[in-house]
Amino acid sequence: MSQDPDTRAQRRENIDPEEAIRPMPLVILLVVVFMVLWAVGYILYTEPLDLSRYGDQRTVAELSGPAPAAPGAAVDGKALFAAQCVACHQATGMGLPGVFPPLDGSEWVxxxxxxxxxILLHGITGDLIVKGSKYAGAMPSFQHLSDAELAAIASYIRGNWSNKAGAVQPDLFAEARQEGSRTTPFEGEAALKTLQK
Incomplete structure (x- = not known):
């Protein structure tokens, strides 16, 4: 007896799957409910998370930065240099070749x-030759620092590494602030040379 092709095809196919209602096992449901209740209880009955032992333990005073120096107190030029200048000119004063000029041995320093x-008060943009190498970049103004802070930085860089120049007094910066009404950085070496005596 021969079967028609449609009947043979039907016999080769599997029965379509059916979804049956299969509830979550009671044990799993109890474990999940217990975990949720435990988590809620833990959150409600534990100590608040704003205690300092859970994170940054620095005080507000430490996070505020160094306190301004009292009038007449010495300003730490090395600390100011580390905070303001070291990212570009490096702790060694050697700068980054081709990018940031060195302060060590610099004729400008x-x-x-x-x-x-x-330079410290107004900044500089454009070409500048330092120790025979040409640098084209930008240095920001540090007018926001006090005269004493600027003098401390200038004295630090003039007397460290291989530099042996003398210290700078704060009144030099006070005079420089009063002399000019410049609001933009100096445009390269040519503009700085107009200041030289």
Missing amino acids: QGDTRVLAN
Whole structure:
């Protein structure tokens, strides 16, 4: 007896799957309910999470930064240099070749203090030759620092590494602030040379 092709095809196919209602096992449901209740209880009955032992333990005073120096107190030029300048000019004062000029052995650092004061106060953009190498970049203004802080930085960089120049007094920066009404950085070496005596 021969079967028609449709009947043979039907016999080769599997029965379509059916979904039956299969409830979650009672044990699993109890475990989940217990875990949720335990978590809620833990959150409600534990200590608050704002205690300092759970995170950053620095005080508000430490996070506020260094306190301003009292009038007449010495300002730490090394600490100010580390906070303001070291990212570009490096702790060694050697800068980054081709990017940031060195302060160690720099004719601009050891030269005329009026020029150095104006560089710190107003910044500089454009081409600058330091120790025979050309740098084209930008240095920001540090007018937001006090005269004593700027003098401490200038004195630090003039007297460290291989530099042996003398210290700078805060009144130099006070005079430089009063002399000019400059609101933009100096445009390269040419603009700085106009300050030199």
